[in-house]
Amino acid sequence: MRSAGRHFLQIPGPTNVPDRVLRAMDRPTIDHRSAEFADLAHRVFEGLKEVVGCSGPAVIYPSSGSGAWEAALVNTLSPGDEVLVYETGHFAKQWSEIASRLGLLPILIPGDWRSGADAQAIAENLAADGERSIKAVCVVHNETSTGCVTSVPDIRRAIDATGHPALLMVDTISSLGSMPYSADEWQVDVTIGGSQKGLMLPPGLSFNAVSEKALSASKHAALPKSYWSWEEMIAINAKGFFPYTPATNMLYGLAEALDMLNEEGLPNVFARHGRHAGATRHAVEAWGLEVQCNNLGDFSNTVTAVRMPEGHSADAFRKIVLDRFDMSLGNGLSKLADKVFRIGHLGDFNDLMLAGTLAGVEMGLALANVPHRPGGVQTALTALVNESA
C-alpha cells in the first residue's frame, strides 16, 4: 500500500534533498570540455572553498565519502607510515581500517564512543613518538555514529604543543555546511567532505581540501594512486576541467546547493542547526531517555544518537516508526547496533519538519512500548518558540 505524503528521511545523511537541487540536476548533461562546463566548475570550486574555509585547492571526486578518506591517505603517505586515529566511533574506526588496507599502520586511540576526540590523548601519543613515525593525525569532526563533535582547534593546539610535524586530517562528512568549520584558521591539512549531508545533495560526490603542507607531502608520498591523485586533478581543475569525466549533473546540484547556503547565510545555517539540535536534546531529556554523547560540549548539531532503555530493541522501534509513520531513522552501527537510534536533523530542514520528526519518535516510542515520559515534542516546541529564530 502506498504511503501518503512525504517520507521523512531523518537518517543522518543522505538528507532530504531540496527540490531546487533535484531540479537543478534534472537537466541535460553538457560537454565536460566546453566553456560552459568550465564556468560551472569554477563556480563550484569557489563556493565549496568558502564553505570549507580554505584558500588552497579543493578537489571534487565522483565517489562516496569513503573515497575521499582514501584520497587523503594515498596522496600524502607512503607504505608503512603510521597514522594516529582517535576512535570516536564507527566511522573513525572505519577510516583506520581503510588506512590499514592501504598498507599504512594506524594507531587507534581507543574511545568510548560517547564523546569527541580527546586532544590530550592525541598529544600524549605524539609526544611519545620521538622518531616522528606518525605522519598524520586523523579525526572525525562530527562522528555520525554517535553524535559527538571533536573540537578541531583543541586538536590543532595539542599537536602544535608537541611540535610534532604530523599532518592533521579531518573528516567533516556530516558537519560540513551544517557546523562552523575553517580549514585555514584551524590549519587542517586535509579536509574530507561528502555531498549528501549538510550540502543537501544526493550521494555521489566527495571532497578533499588541501593545505600547502599536504601538497608538499604529496610530492613524496609513495602509496600508489591514480584515480585519487591530486596532482593532475588540481592542475586540470585550475582550467575548469577534470582529468576524467566528472559527474556533471551532481555538479549542477552542488552549484545550486551552494547558492542556497549563501542565500540563507552560513551563520544562519549554523544557528538553525544549533537550534534544532538543542530542541531535539530537550525532547530526549523530556522523554527520560539518554543521549549517546555524554560530554556536554561535544553534542552534535546534526545528529542525535539516543540510547534505548535496556531490554528494548532500537531496530524494532525504528521499524515501527518506518511502517507506521513513513520516517527513516538511523540505526546503531557495529557495537551500538540495536542499542541506539539516530535522529538526523541536518541539511534542508526547518522547525516544522523537526516537530514532525520528533512527533514520529514520540509516537513510535508509545507504539513500541518503550518506557518514556510523553511530552518531548511539547518541550521541543517550547524550546523552539523561546529561542530566537
Added chain:
Amino acid sequence: MRSAGRHFLQIPGPTNVPDRVLRAMDRPTIDHRSAEFADLAHRVFEGLKEVVGCSGPAVIYPSSGSGAWEAALVNTLSPGDEVLVYETGHFAKQWSEIASRLGLLPILIPGDWRSGADAQAIAENLAADGERSIKAVCVVHNETSTGCVTSVPDIRRAIDATGHPALLMVDTISSLGSMPYSADEWQVDVTIGGSQKGLMLPPGLSFNAVSEKALSASKHAALPKSYWSWEEMIAINAKGFFPYTPATNMLYGLAEALDMLNEEGLPNVFARHGRHAGATRHAVEAWGLEVQCNNLGDFSNTVTAVRMPEGHSADAFRKIVLDRFDMSLGNGLSKLADKVFRIGHLGDFNDLMLAGTLAGVEMGLALANVPHRPGGVQTALTALVNESA
C-alpha cells in the same frame, strides 16, 4: 533570506502536490490528436469516474473550479431559471452570484456559515415552489470557507420527498478524492470538481460529472455556451479527444494522481483524512479554541476553520506562522475575514506532516499571544497513536 526546508502549504487547497505528480507533468507535451493521447484520455476519464462514483460522462475542462460551476449552470438552464442555493458559506454564496451574473435567478437560503446545508430548509423551499420554477438545487458538499460538510444523501431524500423535479448539483471541489462520494448512488445530476485539492494536482483542471437527467436537461437549456458546452465535448471525448487543445500536461498529472489514489485505496484515503481531521479537532479543543463548524456531524475531514478569540487578528497570527515557520494557513473569507484561520489537512498528507502543521499552529499561537492552553499537539499525537492507522 531563504527559508530552509519545505514550505508547509496548509491552506485548504491547492494542496501539497506530490513529487510523483509533478514529475509526471514534467514531460514533453504530446500531440493531442495522437493515439497515445487517446490512451491517456481514456485512462483519466475512467479513473476520474471511479473517484466521482458515476457511470455517466465526466467532462474535464482546462479551467479553475469556478469554470466548472459555470459549466454546470449554462449546460442545464435557461435565462430566468430559478436555482436554489443553500448558503453554507463563502463558496455557496459565490456560486449563487455566478448564477445571477449568467442571467439565472438564484434563491439563496441564508445559513449561519457554521453547519452544512439544512435539508429541511431546502425541502420547504421546494415544497413552496408549486410552479416548479426552481430548476436546480445547488449545494456545496464541503464548504471550504467554514469546514462544514453537507450530507448529500439527506438533500437527495429531502428533494425526493417533495417530488420536485429540480436538478441536484453538488460542488465537491474540496471533498473529491478525500471524502466518500458517489454521484450515482446519491443521484447527483451534476458534480463539480477541481484538480487542486484531494486530487493532489496543481490548479488548472475542473470537472463536471453528468447524470442522464442533466444530459436531458441540456438538450433544452437556452443559456448561451460554447467553451463549456457538454455536447460536442462528450461526443469527442468518447474517442479520446477534445474539441479544443486540452491541458495535456495536467492530464499526465491527473493520470498519476489517480494511480496513487488507487495504490493507497480510496477507503484508506478517506480513513486517513478522517483520522487527521479528528486529531486536528482534538488539538483545537485542547488549545481551548473554537471550531467554526458547530454541528458535530458536519465537521469536515479536509479543512478545519478555527475561530480566533475576540480581539485577536487571525491574519496577524497567520503572518507570524508564515514568517516564522514557513507555513501557509487559509484566511477567513468575506464575513469571516480575520476572524478565522483555516487548516488544510487534505491531499497528499500524513501523520508527521500533520504533527508539523499543528506544531506550527501551536507555536504561532504562543508567539502571537493568542490566549490558549498549550498541549494541542500532544493531544493530537495521542489521538493519532490510539486510532488505528
Added chain:
Amino acid sequence: MRSAGRHFLQIPGPTNVPDRVLRAMDRPTIDHRSAEFADLAHRVFEGLKEVVGCSGPAVIYPSSGSGAWEAALVNTLSPGDEVLVYETGHFAKQWSEIASRLGLLPILIPGDWRSGADAQAIAENLAADGERSIKAVCVVHNETSTGCVTSVPDIRRAIDATGHPALLMVDTISSLGSMPYSADEWQVDVTIGGSQKGLMLPPGLSFNAVSEKALSASKHAALPKSYWSWEEMIAINAKGFFPYTPATNMLYGLAEALDMLNEEGLPNVFARHGRHAGATRHAVEAWGLEVQCNNLGDFSNTVTAVRMPEGHSADAFRKIVLDRFDMSLGNGLSKLADKVFRIGHLGDFNDLMLAGTLAGVEMGLALANVPHRPGGVQTALTALVNESA
C-alpha cells in the same frame, strides 16, 4: 516497442516545451494569496504585455485558446450583435461558429484558405454597414490551418478608411512570441493568445489583451459572463491576484518562458522563425510540392501547410512519418483533411531540429511513395548556411 531518442513534435502547437519551462513548472504550488504569488503575477503580466505590445491590461485565463476567443466576444458584445469574420481557414471559421453559439450574428466573408484576410473585402463590408450593426471585426493573424498570415496593419487601415467604429479583434494564438506583433501600434482592441505555441508552454493558459476602447465597450456588453469577465479580473489582477484559483504552475512556466524570450531577444526570436520558415519553403519547392498558402506575402513564419499531390493521402503519409521516424506532423483540418500536412517550425526550435524535421518529411515522402524530387533537405541546408543567423 519503445522509440529511441526524442519525439519530434512538429505540429503547429503545442510545441516542443523547453526543459527550462518544464522544470520551472515542476515546483510545489504556492499559496495564491501570498506576497510571493503576487510577485510572480506582476512579473508575468509585465512580461506578457511586452510580447503583446500593449499598454492596457492583459488578462490570463486558465483555459485553452478557444476560451480566450469566447472571452473577447462576451466581454464586449451583446446578444444579436453582428461580427465580421474573414474566413482565412478552419480557425477563423470556428471563431465565427463560437460567436454564433453565443448569440451573436457572425458575417463570414468567404476565403479560399490560401491567403491572409483580404482588407479590401473587410472594408467593403464595413462601408456597406450604414447602420453600424457590425460591432467587431475578427481576424486570425496567423491561420494555423493554412499557414497564411494576415497583415493586421492593412486591416487596421481598411477599417479606419471606412470610419467604422467596430472593434478589431485579432487571434494571435499561433503567432504571438514568434512573429512581430504590436497591439498598441496596430490599434487592436482585443488580442487573443494562447500558451502552447510561440510561448513554449504546455496548453492550459489563454490571454486577452484589451484596449481602452474595448474596455469601454465592455461596460455595456450584455452577453452573460462570469468566468470570462474582465471587470473583476482586471481589478484583482492589479494587486497581483486572481478572482479564482489561478493555474499557478503554468504561471511558473510562463515567467520562465518570458525570461527565455528576453534572453534571446524578441527581434532575434522573430528573425529565427523567419529563417526557418524560409528554409522550409525552399525545401518544399525543391521537393516539387505546393505550399497551401499561395500568396507570397502571406507565408507564415510558424507553420507551413504542404499540399499532397492528387491521389495521395496526407494522413497515410503522416502515419508513416510517425511510425517510422517518431515525428508528429499537423493534419489537414475540415475541408483540407487528408489533403495537406502541416509542419510546425515554431517555439523553442533551432536549425538542427529543423534539419531533422525536414529529413523526416523527405524520408517519409519516399517511404509513402509520394511523387517528389529528393534534395529538399539539402536545399534547406544551403539556405540556412547562406542566411546570416
Added chain:
Amino acid sequence: MRSAGRHFLQIPGPTNVPDRVLRAMDRPTIDHRSAEFADLAHRVFEGLKEVVGCSGPAVIYPSSGSGAWEAALVNTLSPGDEVLVYETGHFAKQWSEIASRLGLLPILIPGDWRSGADAQAIAENLAADGERSIKAVCVVHNETSTGCVTSVPDIRRAIDATGHPALLMVDTISSLGSMPYSADEWQVDVTIGGSQKGLMLPPGLSFNAVSEKALSASKHAALPKSYWSWEEMIAINAKGFFPYTPATNMLYGLAEALDMLNEEGLPNVFARHGRHAGATRHAVEAWGLEVQCNNLGDFSNTVTAVRMPEGHSADAFRKIVLDRFDMSLGNGLSKLADKVFRIGHLGDFNDLMLAGTLAGVEMGLALANVPHRPGGVQTALTALVNESA
C-alpha cells in the same frame, strides 16, 4: 544570447540523457539501508548483468569510468605484474598509464590508432612470455578516441591459442548497451563499463563485471585497495546493500535506463546503432572526407572519428558548429588533437536526431571552408530509408 531549441550533444559520451532517466533521478534520495533500497539494488544488478551478458557478479562504483579501470587492476594484480595493453588509441594508452602509476608494468603494443587491437600481435606477445609474467591482457572494445572496434572473440581465441593464463580485461565504456557484448560467452574476466554512454545516464557510475577466474585472482592480488575492493562489495551487494553510501539517485536512473533498453529490446538497440553508424559513414564518404578507422571490419557503431583535410583545424570547425548550430562534437585526443572531430551517434538517439547532427556537420564544413562535397546528409537519408528500421 540564449540559443533556442535543444543542444545537440554529439560527443561520444556523455550522451543525450533521456527525459525518463533524468526524471527518474529527480526523486528524493531514500535510506540506503532500507528494504526499498535493496529492491532497487537487486533490480539494477540483475538488469546490468543482462546487458553485460555475465552470470558472475557485477560491481557498481560511484565513480567515473577511469575508476573502474583502476578497480579491475587493483583487485586482480600485484605490484610488478606485467599487463599487456594494445594501443588502439588514447584510452588504451591512458589505461596503460594508470597501470603504471599503480605499480604495474604495462607492455604497450603500439598501434596506429586506425583499427581495433591486433589479435595476432597479442598472441605473439603472450607466446613470447615463457615465464608467464604477463598477468592480464587489456583491450578497449570500442576505442572512443578513434571509432575503432576490437573483436573480443578474436582476442579470446588468440589468448586461448597460446594457452597463456593471463586474465582478459575489456573496456566497454563506449560500447556497453550499444553494441553486442557477452562477458560470459567471450570469457572476459573483467569487463569495465560506465554510465554515461550507451546506458544513457549522466556520468557518475562505473562498473566491473567479474569472472570466476578474476575472483580467484583477487584472493592473491597484493595491490593495496579499499574503495575499489570487490570482496566486501560483492558480499554486501548480495543483500542489496553497499559497503559505503551508494549514489542512490544515479541508481534510480540506471534502473530506468535498463527498463528502457529492455522495452526497445537489446537486439533492436544494437541494430539501431548499426544503422546510424552506417548512415554516418555514408555521409562522410559523400563529403569526400576520411574516417579515422581504416579497417573496414573495425568501424564503430557508436562514434565516427573524421579526419580533417590537411591544413584545416578540426577545433576551429567544431567551434563554428557549436557557436552556430549549438552542437557539441568530440575533439581529437592527444596525437589526434585538432586533426579529427568525432561524431557520437549513440545512446538515446534516432534517425531525425542523426539527420540534424549530420546537417550540423555539413553546414559547419561549409561555414568553415573545409573542402568537401555537399550531399552527405542526403546520402545518409537515402541510406536510412533503404535500410529496414
